[in-house]
Amino acid sequence: MRHRPSDPFTARLRRVPRAQVVLGALALVFSVVLLWASWLVLTDRYMTALGNRASVRSTLYANAIESVLKTYTVASALLAQDRLLLSALTGAPSEQTLLTLGGVQSTTGALSISLYTATGTPVADTQSIDRQINHGVAPYFQLALDQDVSVFATVAVSDTEQRFFFARRIQQSGTILGVVVIELDLAGLQDEWVSSADQVFVTNAEDLILLSSRAEWRYRSLSPFLDPLSVQGAGRFGLLPMLSLDPSNAGPQVAIDDEVFLRIDREVDFRGWTVTYLAPISEVRERVTGVLALEIMGMSLLVALGLYVISRRVARRSLQLQRESEELRALNVRLGSEIEERLRIEQSLQEAEESLEQSSRLAALGQMSAAVSHELNQPLAAMKTYLAGAQLLMKRNRPEEAMTSFQRIDDLITRMATITGQLKTFARKGTSELGEVDVRTCVSAALAIMAPQIGQSRIEIIRSMPDTPVMVRADSMRLEQVLINLLRNAADAMRSVPEPVITIEVFSGPNLARIQVRDAGPGFQGTAAKLFEPFFTTKAPGEGVGLGLAISAGIVRDLGGNLTARNAVDGGAVFEVSLPLIRAAGGTEP
Structure with a gap:
């Protein structure tokens, strides 16, 4: 078995002397150690400098406050x-x-x-x-x-x-x-603090901030045990969240609002007052980062110089690459033959995909043919019932009522033609136009078509709909087709139920219109997703081909909605159609 030759870079890397590799590794370790040691030394040095400066500044602030308070104390004594x-x-x-x-x-x-x-x-x-x-x-x-x-x-x-x-x-x-x-x-003294860049505040013996360079810190408590009513009528004061961190050599550190400070406290010789000076640690980090950046820059220059030396050495060995180029040419020949073989395989896959696509078209055609007979059985049954009623009415010399039955037969014939046209449209995928449809009208029309079958089965219909329109963007005939399928399935599921009841409810929520069709049957077995698979049915042979729910789910998806099923807690199956609302004009969510 022959092995592919490695690429030129890998080959050159393997020819690098081991001493150079070791030297490079040692240089890398030395650089990391140097940066780490520099970070420790510089951080300690700058933190010490920051602590000294903070100590001096806090002393100055404490002396200033003592001077002002003593001035007023002496003044009050002299005035007395x-x-x-x-x-x-x-x-x-x-x-x-x-x-x-x-x-x-x-x-x-x-x-x-x-x-x-x-x-x-x-x-x-x-x-x-x-x-x-x-x-x-x-x-x-x-x-x-x-x-x-x-x-x-x-x-x-x-x-x-x-x-x-x-x-x-x-x-x-x-x-x-x-x-x-x-x-x-004391406001003038506080205004001077605000104009400066220092973070400083003064607390009394109860840890209440009386003066501060930041307005949002004033009159807040540092101690969670401070009695908020101990100050004369001051009300409740919020705590200033000061998270104590590990102290450094320069002093304790605290975090306030995700910012870390070095905290220096100076007691004022007046009633337990304390001046707290906060020096931001970010200054130390910035200075350390600046020095480390210079060190990294110097190391980068040294690395660049080393790379330049290595490149010169590689140039002197360029003659050796000629033999490697010959190997590459041979490799290219082999790759060319592999590419041709892959192209032939891809052509075969394309032909297989075309065959599968043709088979899919034939399967869809068979599915539509079965759907025609499935969807026309309901109008034909209703027409037969209306025709028998019209004959009876004509015998009883009631022609006006008979004309009503004839008109309904004509409507059913029109609906059958529409269903056939919609099935053709469904096969062509996307030629039907959508408009604004009131869900309540579609529910009423579906119930009217199913009225003969429902009446023969003595099924009680419980209908609950809002008083105001529930508008969606849909094709009314296709939506009625979905509802008829759901009503027919509900009626078939209650053949052995002594008191069959179908409950159909319409809800209008903030964004969705929902139609629920619930029966009083035994419910379904297995997962709900299997109900919507083509040719899956729980009916006896000859009673259905298992396409009604699959087609209904496809129609609802084309309308931008969703058709789901579940078993109710107290028995029966619940099928729910969800469609996007054009406007929520009425109804409530359950």
């Missing part, structure tokens, strides 16, 4: 000792009182300064009318009266706004005269 304010509380306030408060406000940057008597009566207030708050009824006002220290308070004005106050009592010779209230301006 101001003689002018003492005079305003013991006597009548003067314009100088408001000027003094305004001067302190301008110096400290406070939003407002208010002066109240010990009973909560306002004496002087620098805040505008639209922002005025009655501090005399606030809890921190009473705390200031009870304690000889500056009382700090946070007041939630809304779900998205809080105000900060310092309250200090004013007393003289042990007598409490009033309270001075300073509203802090």
Whole structure:
């Protein structure tokens, strides 16, 4: 047995010295180890640098907040000792009182300064009318009266706004005269954070975020055990989802909204406040990626140089390819003969496919011939019944009623011609035109055709249809043909049932019109799919050829719908026709 020669590239690869292969493998391993070590070293170095910078920035933010809070604390203490304010509380306030408060406000940057008597009566207030708050009824006002220290308070004005106050009592010779209230301006400090690229926020002792560089983080809780009602009327605060990750040498890491940060906390020397600075880890990744990209570029240049050397060496061995080209020419000759053989096989397959196609046409012709007799038996039986009735009516001298029977016979003859034409159309595949059809009309027409057979069998018909049209795009004659087949099968299935009942229901859903035909028979055995196979029947010989359901399923598919069958839970078979709605004008889904 002869083997095909390998392709030139594989042959050349086999002739590469083993030493070069080993050297290349070692170079690849060295490159991977170098990149991995570089990633570890650079990540550790840049993380350390990021941690140092974050530590410095968090310290600066903490110092800034402490400075502002201490400024307001000192200011409240000095105002509590101001003689002018003492005079305003013991006597009548003067314009100088408001000027003094305004001067302190301008110096400290406070939003407002208010002066109240010990009973909560306002004496002087620098805040505008639209922002005025009655501090005399606030809890921190009473705390200031009870304690000889500056009382700090946070007041939630809304779900998205809080105000900060310092309250200090004013007393003289042990007598409490009033309270001075300073509203802090921490919004300006927060606006500076927003304008910067830093991610920073301040939490109180209850882990509630009071200040933040990101608006969506403000007034949210870090701790799931925070009592949301502990802050004065602030309502419930959502948790900020901070997923703790493995800490690095630079400090703990957290993930917020799929973004990883290095977290640095700095305690503020004020009522358990903490400044949290978040440094994005993505900066470290970008810098590490940049350095690794340079290393990979350098390695790529070395690989390119090595490939150039190898190509020069391959060029010197080009003479050896001449012998390989001879082998290739011989291989091409063999491939040519194989291609010719394959073409002959494909021609034979094509002839076999044409024979199968001809056989399929003959089988379809036989199926249509059997369908003609199957579909015309029903109108002929109905015509026989109507003709007998007309003869009886003529004998009884009731010609008008007899003319009605003759008219129905004429309609049946027209319908037989239409069925024959539709079978021809079905054989030609696609010459019939579709239009807008009311499903209810088709159901009524099918029941009218089947009325004689149903009457002879004493079958009770239960019909349920919507009051409004159920419009589909179909051929009314072909749809009636499907319904007649289903009604006839239902009648045949109940020959041994003492009280036969056929239930036909029409439903109009959001997108589909559904017609259900249900009998009270014993149901069917086996799978539903087998019922729709051509020439499959459960009837006795001579009662059917097994084409009705197969043709009906084909008609429904041509109309863009589906015909299914199932056994009902309480007995009987249910056949359902589903068609796309043109518009859902009425009806309901069961």
